Amino acid sequence: MMINFQGLKPGDKLRVIAPSGALREWERFEAGVKIWRSHGYNLEFTSGFDQVNGYLAGSDENRRQQLIEALTDETCRGILCARGGFGSTRLLEGWKWKNIAQISPVPKFLIGFSDITGLLWAFSNSPQIIGIHGPVVTTLASEPDWSIQRLFDGIETGFFEELQGEGWGGGSVLGRLFPANLTVATHLLGTAYQPDLTDSIIALEDVNEEPYRLDRMLTHWRMVGAFKGVRGIALGRFSRCEAEGNSNSFTLEEVLRDRLGDLGIPIVSNLPFGHEGSNAILPVGRVVHLDGKQGILSFSE
Template structure:
């Protein structure tokens, strides 16, 4: 078994949350549609003793977006700059967060304690942008998906933001030894569209943790081929793959399976890889902190937060 350790650049982790803290809810991406699921997600946070406050614009619609870019950008800026606010919860994914990152800077980083930013899917763009500013967030359930999570996954999210240790995640090891690195979790499609932009973090020594949903195998192939041709995969130390749910090929069309595509496009990189880890779209979506040190054991198939 090969063991490998990279030089690590840890990020600032926000102070642990505690019941009574104020959390702001924002809609930075797609228009809110799943109102019952959303209310259930809000209630889970409130049942834990948190003060959860919504912006009046939370259910605005502008086409497929949750309001115009200026409105969604203002929600994020207001929540981020509010001194009493300790965390920012996202309603849902969809598309749109990258639009509000145009000409965006994370304001008042020096003048206030870092806040938790929690979400996944399209929220990947915000999480990775925040990571480039030196702050760790949480790749975890948005409010419209939280109530669908099993109890252990919900508890893991609260363990993550309240400062308790996180249990290792078990998947399928592809071999290649053990590596330590900074974990960078996100949605493959959203992350692919950050290639070549200032929002793409430095990937030297990073362990990429990727997932996706409703993408046909040829589209996964196309995205991973772009990653290969951009040469950024040569920088990463390991890859942790979550669920690629509802990524079946179209009926009666010749195709590889998504598992075959992942093996074909990633299997020759000669780095530790673990697949089938329990995070991503469709429960369970185990919370993963962004920018913290992890150990990826590709022989045993384990991702461990250190």
Template sequence: MPSQIIIPPPLQPGDLLRVIAPSGALRELGAFQRGVEIWRSRGYKVEIIPEIDVKWGYLAGKDENRRDHLVSAWQDPECRGILCARGGFGSTRILEEDKGNESFFVSSPTPKWLIGFSDITALLWSLYQAGISGVHAPLLTTIADEPDWSLQRLFDWVEGRALAPLKGNGWGGGVATGILLPANLTVATHLFATPIQPNMDGIILAFEDVTEAPYRIDRMLTQWRMSGVLSKVRGIALGSFSRCEVPQNVPSFSVEEVLRDRLGDLSIPIVSDLPFGHEAPNAALPVGVQATLDGDRGILDIF
């Protein structure tokens, strides 16, 4: 765990933001353009890389090109924040050359905002390993679907204002304070045994996922249990598990039953049904900051 997390300087209208596509190929062009306009309507200068719609199989270009776009944006002294176009898959491929503290994220004299979720989990966790806080928040292809309060929450955080607590369904377990580490469950599971996997001591995990059958969620959470990692965390916040329905004509637990079965006996605070994940609302969650999880009252509060 980083000894101290750096929160980038607050954004201000007029700041330059760079748009990159570090993961999957951009398909939702209309949604993407609406997302860009949301940031521009707030007064930000939004610069889009020329290769934003390049496709290399299911990826948004070859690995070296996507990595170069990320490195260029990170090292650009004029750029104050990086907006990720979409998720999908691919961010882990451009992190293969990084080895812990040798990450290029430590090379910028002025840390900047990195905003995204889903497959961007890998970049957010890599940034956290470098001691810098990013934001688990809507992508440019999803932000236009957010309700006004969720949009305001994101802008509040990156512009230097406090966040209101989030309310969910408390499972009990008391109250815990720790370092908030949001993630897509599938991506986080595939970071096991890599340099990107953080130390989980004192962590409050925040998980969400999409289009994973209940048995797949079960398999991933069983791996987390068997690894011993869940014995170290202080609490678990659960967002939406969208379109994780039971397959037709197949005996199955529901995803809610799987979550209860695999997490309910950990004797730590757990809160489910929090408003973040793949289907709006996707409330912004800072990475690596102090948070309190109240498993009795069902509240996640960011310091």
């Protein structure tokens, strides 16, 4: 249980917003809504969430307004992101409120992953926002039962079962957890919305990025000193990230081991979070324990 944790409970109102890509997977969306409602939650669709503007869910102004309406709603206990895609960082450009507490009068959850990394990281130091890296509405119904149960256990009780992966060594360490999509996080480096990663454990996943592109991003992290102060790295699923039609390419694992293996910190891979498979929820900013020998990511009381 997190200190001063105010969990959600059936009957709470949650607002659905689309801060990134346009919503097109309506059957999957409705299946996700059904799961939330079956657990007793009152979902309200924020005006404009169904708009389409190219690959975006409406204009920047529309998507930013959705977010602001959800944040300022005193009767809302949580914000559910409809889907990922691209667009969250466009909302941060020109953001006028330095402190999220200025517009969020009550603490509330923010749930999503992939492109939603932009919002999870931007609001990670606000006591008003409890960030949860986990399924968006359109992916929830594809989660296995244990992962769905983990979601509701986590948001209602603050308890998270440990996750088992493959340890690469490096001992064990405690640190604040910052889950992220690697591509989105890379493009936050050096901006006002990059959290302080000192004494952190970063948890990374991605999709549709060939090994050379992952190499390029991780090399950028190294060159700008972004790994300085990071205590450990938890690697989730990198879906469809193997090279296609290029026999000369490094494999995904070769790139990850080459770019991360010499950092001298605990690393655990193959953890069950990310795209196209089980996406176990991860609490943003929570102090966690990473065991690079046993391959375990566990969550402190």
